[in-house]
Amino acid sequence: MPRWGTTQTRRRGRGRPTVAICRVRQVNSSAVRKSVNARIAEELAVGENQVAAAVRLLDEGSTVPFIARYRKEVTGSLDDAQLRTLDERLRYLRELDERRTAVLKSIEEQGKLTDELRIALEAAETKSRVEDIYLPFKTKRRTKAQIAREAGLEPLADRLLSDPSLVPDAVAVEFVTGGFEDAAAALDGARFILIERAAEDADLVGATREKFWGEGALRTAPKSEGVANTPAGQKFRDYFDYSEPLHKMPSHRVLAALRGEKEDVLSLTFDGGEDEAYQALAAASLGIDLSHPGPATAWLATCVRWAWKVKLHLTAETDARLRLRKQAEDDAVAVFAQNLNDLLLAAPAGARTTLGLDPGFRTGVKVAVVDGTGKVLDTCAIYPHQPQKQWDTAKATLAALVARHGVDLIAIGNGTASRETDALATELLAEIRSSGSTAPAKAMVSEAGASVYSASEYASYELPQLDVTLRGAVSIARRLQDPLAELVKIEPKSIGVGQYQHDVNPGTLARSLDAVVEDAVNAVGVDLNTASVPLLARVSGVSTTLAESIVAHRDAAGRFQTRKALLDVPRLGPKAFEQCAGFLRITDGTDPLDASGVHPEAYPVVRKILDRSGVTLAELIGDTRSLRTLRPVDFADDRFGVPTVTDILAELEKPGRDPRPAFTTATFAAGVEKVADLTPGMVLEGVVTNVAAFGAFIDVGVHQDGLVHVSAMSDKYVSDPHEVVRSGQVVKVKVLEVDTDRQRIGLTLRLDDEVGPGTKKPGAPKQERRQGGRPPQRAGDAGRGKPAQGKSNDRRATPAPTGSMADALRNAGFGK
Known part of the structure; x- marks a missing residue:
């Protein structure tokens, strides 16, 4: 059982020694906090020596991709996901x-640091726990409780607290003084002292916080009837009568509710449940027996009620709001990061001549042709759509470009007028085939962030001769060739595959997305002789300044023939070379190993393999049969262990292999160009454009993405939609419902699902009930702390909004 300790301090005023406000749980000295490395090791379920090694490498300036790929022996093969978590936790625990050190110093300078306080602070595992303990010792404005102490009323509070058999009014008469002119005023002062004592009890605050989080609920309602009937208010109508347990509320609903509050549409109420339960906690903390029959018990009970209502409830609600937002932001950032990763690692079409089309109506379709390296060969604008309707002229222009430049691929942006432009391209390709010629392949390409790139400083540097409107067409063409190489030119948050991305902390989002881009770039590898500055700047150990130096040196001295030539680049020293060399590729260079993922420091291992095998490097590379007969342990030594040698042998099988999937395209159904063309039961091919916590959005070629709710993704339970689909994936879906008025499309990945008047809408909370949720309870069914008529007092979750294809889920801000 825990033991409780008290600390003695001397208050201002009459100088009587009193019990300090903060009571701390006594902790055995053996329970003093673990080291940072030990805590991280425990959380990751790995050895402390592995964590220590990784921390040392990070502190020395090594990057996560480098450590994960080339320092497996040192860290015991920690992967990049573990290392990213380690890096985040290391930052938090060091902060x-x-x-903790600053708090200890502050309390010590006040002369109030006791052994119990020191041990409690040393054992604190979170920042909030440290702040709870520090609360009584913070410099703060003069409170009513402090004024009462200065007037000598703390002994009154302590006497009533220790002996409930006393009559409060009779005892209070003894303490009537200047600022407290009668017994009632003196009792008020004593009450303020006990309320503050409870509010600054670290363990009580912590217990209240956790109880509120575990048993509380968020309730939402319209701020006013007038607001509810406005167009802006209708966007949030699924939250007009809504309640859900705090600890179960998914991130997209949290952020939608908070956005509704920010836009003055919703009123949010944090309901912790039964007040009496919290008052019992406060009473136990103060040592009050509420069942005592003494005259002072009623007065003490009032102190407890006030402590909860005036102080502890406000603290618990504030903490719950912050925790809810933080958890929702973390989940939203994770969704954005996963979608971004999928988009960056989408299949590249390869180095083929590509014609990019940036669709538009009034302003026309912007056209750009780029060669296999992305160099711009030709640009123009055509006007096949309204109001100009120059269909045949536009088609002739495109045909001439295809013939003149030997176009292999046509990339069509998926924005406004995309389906009409796709129809133009389809007609063009049909005519090319009918003439006996080989027609290019076409594909729809995401325009996300293209306008941001077009107006960027780098686009001006890269394409100075082109108008801003034409740069978008160039970007679309290059995206089809190599999504990763083109998307790194855009600030990650501007790519637009996030969930409520503008409602989350910008710093957290930026740090997470930068890590995703860094991991993606280094997983694929970068061609040193063709990479742009933005792409090189994402390589391990290469800053933007260094990337500019590499490109400047390449432009001045010609292409790099070896990786070692990187050391001739100004300001690129041995450390930067160590970090980046393995991720940079040189094709057709002096040394074939420079085209692989083998790090230059490990080339001696390859020489050893060649010596023992008795073959040349050219003979060994790609010889899977021979390579798989070799045992990594035979070539391992003190520096390069079995994990590294295993990676080297795998790399020699397929040097410089691209981990991205093979290139495929979706074929949209002919004649299906708008939402009105859809009917329930249709089976269509589409592309996943976004994946959220509640499902995935699919482009089926009608200018409006459809939603596959998580409950319609599989016959099996799906906890995370990313388990089933990823952004950019080509899938087959069945249309379940169509709402033409609101442009809502309900889809399912289960092609055997029945459709019809009785079909359950995909937005219904079928899956949430399987997760253990109770029957729905609307927010108005039960008053705070009182069960609804005929119902238990359990906290119940109102199901997810179920309007036509999750009206609120889509409309309340996804991707905005």
């Missing part, structure tokens, strides 16, 4: 230690 925690810095704050």
